[in-house]
Amino acid sequence: MDRLDPLLLISAFCFVGVVLSQTTPTPAALTTTLLENGTAVTPTPAPVSTSTTSSCSAFNTSTCESCAPGSQYDNGTLLCSCCPQLGLCLFPGACLPCTIGFYQPLSGQQQCLPCRQGFYMNFTGSPLCLPCPAGSFNNNTGADRCASCSPGFFSSLHSSTSCSPCAQGSFCNSSGCSQCQTCPGGSEALQSAARVCTPCRPGMHKAPRQTMCQICGSGSFQIHWGQENCDVCPEDHYCPSPDVNPIRCPSDAFCPQGSSAPGYCMETFFRKAGDTCELAPVTIALLVIGGGVALLFITLMVLRKMRDPDGELTVSRAPLLRKERPQGRYYGIPGDAEPVYAGW
Incomplete structure (x- = not known):
């Protein structure tokens, strides 16, 4: 057991060295660029060398997997570029997640797709966009x-x-x-x-179901702003305009409810009587006189016809029975002589 510990330590150091050689850029790959407000250091990829090939050979490329939906192939790391096919990496965590505004619904893809108009995505690594x-x-x-x-x-x-x-x-x-x-x-x-x-301004109204304000109808009024309906002109008043107060009806006119103008009786011949018009005294007198004259004329005509029924016929037939000839001579013959024919 004591002899295996150094071997384990040596293997661990070798694995760390291989990983560091894959992920750490070489100093020769760094270039310095002067900017207006400072100096920026830009990494420049180094040419592929035999060391890269030897590093790739250290991996078991048969275990490469497709990048999961919502991610894309990362060709900037040996964990993906060592795989034999694009879109594959040694493990899915080595793939790049799609940035915000982009998505990828398929696996093993080399790039993510932008969300189209009407859709968005506000987090990384999404396989779809939200409407x-x-x-x-x-x-x-x-x-x-x-x-x-x-x-x-x-x-x-x-x-x-x-x-x-x-x-x-x-x-x-x-x-x-x-x-x-x-x-x-x-x-x-x-x-x-x-x-x-x-x-709605005065003189107009609008019900909740309507779209635009409407003018008050004839015989109604509305003197306030923003009203839903109009008021009917009261009795003994008239409303000439829907945006003014009702006006008191004149004493010689009549104004029923909803009047837009006062109603007058015909001058001289009629007069107001409550809500209607009646004949004036002058009109009654003229009618009595006219009726009496007409009755007298008819009576005289009837009496004359009864007194001389044949006289009218004689007078009417006289012009036809009597024919006067003018005195004078025509062609040497007295005017009243009968014509004489020569016989030829």
Whole structure:
């Protein structure tokens, strides 16, 4: 047992020496570069020598394994470059893990892939990329994070590459909105990508289910800001404009509920009587006089017809029975003489 201890120590020192020769660069491989603010030391790979070959021969290359998903082949170390095929290393821990923003779903690959637009990866050694959650987006490849949508914009789907503006009548007052909210009752958003809603002005209203403010109808009014409905013009008042207070109805007019203008009776001939119009005294007098004259005329015509029923017929037939000839001579013959024919 005492004789084996020195042999074990010698073997251990040899193994450490082999590993150090694989991982420690030679002094000749270091170059010095002068920079503006200091000096940088850059390692320069040394040419492969017979020592490298002899070092590789010290490994059992038959045990090389494929780099696991989420990693790539590292050709900068003998633990991988000594293997006969690219993508293989002596053990998976010798492979390089994929950096943030990159992934590799397969094993034994020489390089990692960048995450495409709409996806990201924020830790190393990942076999896949994560989709951007709703309310965020990413329009670059190889991203390690997603950007939140700005106020007034939204993204309702996963793996979005852009955000959409809120439509008219909706708003988003914070970043990272997955959907826009409809403006509450009594308010509206006249432009897209709105961050806040503005209240409806006097004379207008908007119900919660509506998108834009509406003008109050005829015969109604609204004098306050941000209202959901309009008020009906009260009785004995009229509302010429929806954004002013109701006006008292004049004494000579009538204004039922919902009036937009006072109603007047026809001048001179009618007058107001409660909520309706009635005939004025002057109109009644004119109707009585006119009716009396018409009745008198009809009576006279009837009496005349009854007193001389045949006279009218005689007078009407007289022009046809009596034909007067003018006095005079025609061709030497008195005008009232009968014509005489020569007989030929």
